[in-house]
Amino acid sequence: MSLQCGIIGLPNVGKSTLFNCLSNAKAQAANFPFCTIEPNIGVITVPDERLNKLAELVHPQKIVPTTIEIVDIAGLVKGASKGEGLGNKFLSHIRETDAIIHVLRCFDDENVSHMDGVVDPVRDKEIVDTELLLKDLETIESRINKVEKQAKTGGEKDAKVAFEVYRKIKESLLRGEPARTVNFETKDEEKIAHDLFLLTAKPVLYVCNVDESAAITGNAYVDTFKKAVENENAEVLVVAAKIESEIAELDTYEDRQLFLSELGLEESGVNRLIKAAYRLLNLQTFFTAGPQEVRAWTFHKGWKAPQCAGVIHSDFEKGFIRAEVIKYDDYIAYKSETAVKEAGKMYIEGKDYIVEDGDVMHFRFNV
Ligand SMILES: Nc1nc2c(ncn2[C@@H]2O[C@H](COP(=O)(O)OP(=O)(O)OP(=O)(O)O)[C@@H](O)[C@H]2O)c(=O)[nH]1
Numbered sequence: 001m002s003l004q005c006g007i008i009g010l011p012n013v014g015k016s017t018l019f020n021c022l023s024n025a026k027a028q029a030a031n032f033p034f035c036t037i038e039p040n041i042g043v044i045t046v047p048d049e050r051l052n053k054l055a056e057l058v059h060p061q062k063i064v065p066t067t068i069e070i071v072d073i074a075g076l077v078k079g080a081s082k083g084e085g086l087g088n089k090f091l092s093h094i095r096e097t098d099a100i101i102h103v104l105r106c107f108d109d110e111n112v113s114h115m116d117g118v119v120d121p122v123r124d125k126e127i128v129d130t131e132l133l134l135k136d137l138e139t140i141e142s143r144i145n146k147v148e149k150q151a152k153t154g155g156e157k158d159a160k161v162a163f164e165v166y167r168k169i170k171e172s173l174l175r176g177e178p179a180r181t182v183n184f185e186t187k188d189e190e191k192i193a194h195d196l197f198l199l200t201a202k203p204v205l206y207v208c209n210v211d212e213s214a215a216i217t218g219n220a221y222v223d224t225f226k227k228a229v230e231n232e233n234a235e236v237l238v239v240a241a242k243i244e245s246e247i248a249e250l251d252t253y254e255d256r257q258l259f260l261s262e263l264g265l266e267e268s269g270v271n272r273l274i275k276a277a278y279r280l281l282n283l284q285t286f287f288t289a290g291p292q293e294v295r296a297w298t299f300h301k302g303w304k305a306p307q308c309a310g311v312i313h314s315d316f317e318k319g320f321i322r323a324e325v326i327k328y329d330d331y332i333a334y335k336s337e338t339a340v341k342e343a344g345k346m347y348i349e350g351k352d353y354i355v356e357d358g359d360v361m362h363f364r365f366n367v
């Protein structure tokens with residue numbers, strides 16, 4: 001399962017710089033617009049304290065964290081939906097992602113050129129949103145053209161349902177509201193909407209890119225921005241991408257922590273960002289723990305035991321018999337699998353068990 005978050009925003013706002021903090025594959029960051037053309041893809045490990053705590057108890061040969069993919073996408077400009085700048089390419093790259101990290105420039109620096117000469121994250125966000133909305137509108141109109149006739153001549157039922165879904169989304173877009181705000185009544189309708197892969201349907205989180213002096217407190221740009229997106233229910237993170245990308249270059253973990261604490265940060269903005277992206281994608285983690293390896297695995301919130309077993313191997317899902325489950329807190333409290341068992345805290349669960357974040361799982365299967 002490989003899930004992707006795309007980093008988007010206007011040119012020169014710090015997307016590649018942020019990507020560099022996130023990834024070992026260094027994207028080229030430079031002070032000229034459109035420096036990024038092909039999207040850079042980085043596989044990022046998801047930081048999880050619990051994995052280390054389990055490993056301290058189990059002493060495995062290997063510790064394997066789980067990962068997500070981050071894609072650094074080229075900057076977008078006004079008119080992108082009509083093919084301006086790197087418009088169409090940019091938009092097709094966004095279409096392939098599962099969620100969006102929207103970066104806003106919230107730092108002053110006369111040496112870094114800005115599209116309109118003035119730093120204004122609220123306006124920048126509107127420019128990007130408008131382009132995405134316009135592109136979606138184009139998509140939805142072409143879909144409507146395809147089904148309208150069938151739907152109106154009373155023919156196919158499917159066409160009617162689709163037409164209604166499209167119409168509902170179109171109205172929302174025309175009001176300037178993204179497709180993610182539209183609610184549907186049935187699973188069928190949701191599926192029709194999902195299959196459009198609309199840009200404004202993707203979940204979003206915002207990153208305000210600030211200078212190092214504002215790393216903790218934020219600044220006036222951030223305050224204004226937060227107010228402007230108040231009713232979107234989206235997370236807004238403050239990250240000082242430039243200084244963090246320099247810190248990320250340091251060789252040892254200790255050095256990196258030292259520099260972070262000098263900035264007053266306990267955890268890097270990047271760590272916070274990865275965790276937020278994980279939440280945004282509705283993902284959770286279960287663990288497996290044995291002498292060979294202690295490992296974190298990603299699953300979708302709400303998945304049942306067999307589906308989670310399938311994350312490890314499709315045979316585990318096909319031949320699923322049962323799962324032995326230890327709650328993470330119990331594992332830590334009793335300090336070993338044997339002690340947990342003796343305390344009667346290992347649960348045997350069947351195919352309807354909904355796996356919870358932090359569960360330590362052992363699957364029994366039969367092939
Ligand atoms: N002063 C300051 N400069 C920054 C900060 N973040 C990024 N920059 C600089 O801004 C310039 C552009 O950064 P990039 O990360 O290449 O921007 P981008 O958004 O990827 O740009 P495109 O790929 O062209 O769309 C670089 O010179 C960075 O060093 C920051 O927080 N403060």
Ligand SMILES: [Mg+2]
Binds near residue numbers: 035074075
């Ligand atoms: Mg870039």
